[in-house]
Amino acid sequence: MHPLLPSLAAACLYAGAATYQGLRLTQRSSPDKRLLALLGVLALFFHGGSLFLQLHDVHGLNLDFFNAASLIACAVIALTLLACLRIPVENLLLLLFPLGGLTVLAAEFLPSGTIRPIDEHPGILAHILLSILAYGMLTIAVFQSILLLLQDYQLKHKHPSGLIKNFPPLQTMESLLFGFLWAGWLLLSLSLLSGALFLDDLFAQHLAHKTILSSFAWVVFAVLLWGRHRLGWRGHKAIRWTLAGFCLLMLAYFGSKLVREFILHI
Incomplete structure (x- = not known):
């Protein structure tokens, strides 16, 4: 499977979640936390699928510049969504969802640099x-x-x-x-x-x-x-x-x- 489709799906879901949250906040009302979490988890699912396909290499991990940025962004969003279960940090997602969308698209479309795969x-x-x-x-x-x-x-x-x-x-x-x-x-x-x-x-x-x-x-x-x-x-x-x-x-x-x-x- 090619990582293009999950990358695009993740980017669209991130954009939709950020737009929904931003619109609700500009209207001075809180977004539905369950809907926001659902959109975030779905975006993470496709983001993770895209990363799995991009990182896997027969010689090891292909952790180039844009793949690394995408992986860290995915980890950041996952940690924040987990934190939302216990503490009120959902406003951070308004900044993190666009970051996730940008990095997953960068990893898919921007040319990677020269790097040797990492020994597993x-x-x-x-x-x-x-x-x-x-x-x-x-x-x-x-x-x-x-x-x-x-x-x-x-x-x-x-x-x-x-x-x-x-x-x-x-x-x-x-x-x-x-x-x-x-x-x-x-x-x-x-x-x-x-x-x-x-x-x-x-x-x-x-x-x-x-x-x-x-x-x-x-x-x-x-x-x-x-x-x-x-x-x-x-x-x-x-x-x-x-x-x-x-x-x-x-x-x-x-x-x-x-x-x-x-x-x-x-």
């Missing part, structure tokens, strides 16, 4: 899974910080939009942000540890930048969490540190992949 050794696969979960959880934290920044700005200027009026209280939004940060930091710690255990050389030429930048990101998030615990950091300071750590993490993974696959062709 269990230890390597565990490292990849932990990395994807860490990136996914910290991506959710970044989107949460963006919504928190928007909410804080509109409340201070006393012009809350329909979107903001459907948000939980500011304190709850901030607590959710640090919950995601703690989970993402712990997963990132496990990812770095598994890399040290299962990769032959973390500082090999093709891994050095990724290792160094990921370690810096780990330190940034650790300082932020320490500052929250010991100094009560919150608001704009917490958001700035979150964005700084996330930028380092994305440079570590996508920056190195972009250079290797599309510039150096290695």
Whole structure:
């Protein structure tokens, strides 16, 4: 089976879900959570099917730049939908559904770079899974910080939009942000540890930048969490540190992949 049909189906469902949610919020009413979840799960089903066909290679995993972006977006949306069962984070889906649609289409239609398939050794696969979960959880934290920044700005200027009026209280939004940060930091710690255990050389030429930048990101998030615990950091300071750590993490993974696959062709 060719991945074109599931890719298009996933993109259409993501677009439909985002449009429905956006229209409901602009009308200052909450979307039906069950309908939104159903659309999201169906989109994830087709997204996952498309990824399975694109990632599978006779020599290993074809985890090129756009496939990796699509896989992380799929993981982020899945984690958010699961979180919606317990905590009020469905507003994040308004940002994540378009991201899922864009990445699944990019993986299908944009040319891939030069990359060697990844050996499917269990230890390597565990490292990849932990990395994807860490990136996914910290991506959710970044989107949460963006919504928190928007909410804080509109409340201070006393012009809350329909979107903001459907948000939980500011304190709850901030607590959710640090919950995601703690989970993402712990997963990132496990990812770095598994890399040290299962990769032959973390500082090999093709891994050095990724290792160094990921370690810096780990330190940034650790300082932020320490500052929250010991100094009560919150608001704009917490958001700035979150964005700084996330930028380092994305440079570590996508920056190195972009250079290797599309510039150096290695």
